[in-house]
Amino acid sequence: MSIIQVEGLKYKYPDTDQLALDDISFEVKQGEFIGLIGRNTAGKSTLCFALSGLVPHFFNGGYGGKVFVNGLEVRQHEVGDIAAHVGLVFENPFSQMTASKYTVFEEIAFGLENMGVERNEMITRMDESLDLLDITSIKDKHPFDLSGGQMQRVAIASVIAMKPKILILDEPTSQLDPQGSEEVFKVVENLTKEGITIIMAEHKIDKLAEYADKVALIDHGKLIDFDTPAKVFSRDDLPDYGITAPTATRIGKALGIKDSKTDLFPVTIKAISREIGDKL
């Protein structure tokens, strides 16, 4: 059964003429990891906002079509109600800190306090989140005294503690170093094992190719393709959408090596290594 259903979604921001999202439809099954790709201003962030209810409730503007998340029609419910089902983490870790709490532990509690979670349950969930994100050692630190990578992990932990069925991440690694980015992807992969559905807008194509189950290619607000990484990244017209194919795919195309399992060009270093190894 689909946990996310988007039917003919159209949206334009207030005081603009162009559609930021133009007739988008797709479905996502529970536990899937979906990568959103496209050039800047393609509509990735707007789609993330639409899935979390910020569009249309926070941004207003013109809205058409239907979005269902975990059975709730987004338009009919407040953002606060949707927050119990959908978590959102975005690019800037600094502005995701509430600036009203004095320790990481309290920061993570913020959403749970708002949702009225009982104190003992709150502490159990917070400990689980700290453990999952491996940030127990910094739980007594002030949130603004952390590095960018640590802050981003706190932001994810804060959302995870609210036990959403769906986690949306809008370019969560853009301000992190390679190590920090790798950590975020590993954490997210672990979350899919817990049954959490992931939607991640990201420019790090190689990483998405490695971790995502499906990739949605967006351009000018339209959904151009929605398929497995192998199929999407095999497209010859990717540069037209401002996308460079993963390193493994480019090597595969240059050497004429295809993945024997899919008969498409390989998308991960592991896959191309296997193919090259087999040929040698």
Next chain:
Amino acid sequence: MSTMTLYVDKKSFIHHVAPLTKLLYVMVSIAITYIIPKLEFVLFVTLTSLLILAIGKVFRKILPILALSILLIISIIIVQGFFHPENQTVLYSIGFITFYKEGLTFAALLTLRVLNMIMSFGILILTTKHDELVEDLIKKGMSPKIGYVLLSVLQLIPQMRATMGKITDAQRSRGMETEGNLLVRVKAFFPLIVPVVLNSLHNTRERAIALEVRGFNTKMKKTFLNLSKEYQYTKTIQSILWAILIVTIAWRILS
């Protein structure tokens, strides 16, 4: 810790008085100096606030704040000393400047009220953790939005200061002069303040989204991670404060 705080972490009896009791003290001690406008009484209340500060081991911390009020106090003395409408009794003259007893008495009353106001707020702010105070107020029914504003301002101002430092460095690296005489500084002001304000507005929008998706605007009843601390003598002290307020009001009505 990257936050502004005036709280002084010391061990004293005053630190162990409940935040809301101290807030009640602030309100009562200010109110009674207006209910009974007698110089001796206001002096007594002011000295009481001073004594409480001393017991709270924060007297020295209030001195810079009192120093800031000197300009206000001097202006009160000059204006009232010269121009109070009931000025009659000449106290002394220096050349063409004449001070009157009525004016100076009224100026002394106003000065003591100002000092008491600063010191009573000092008792609250210097001996109370502000997050605890705000949380207690929210539990008593204050809007969480107001509570959020009170707490976030204290944390965001140092962050804005840090941003200002980064932007100053960036503008300097591009050849802008930021130090020197007044004209140079005025010219540097707009290229510095505009990016700071725009940056802050952008962060504010993102922070509003972050709060929204963490259920800040949900209508559910909030719970709290931090348990309310148990304070001793809360009822006794609050009863005494209410009694003082009632007695002063009664005295004012009857006299």
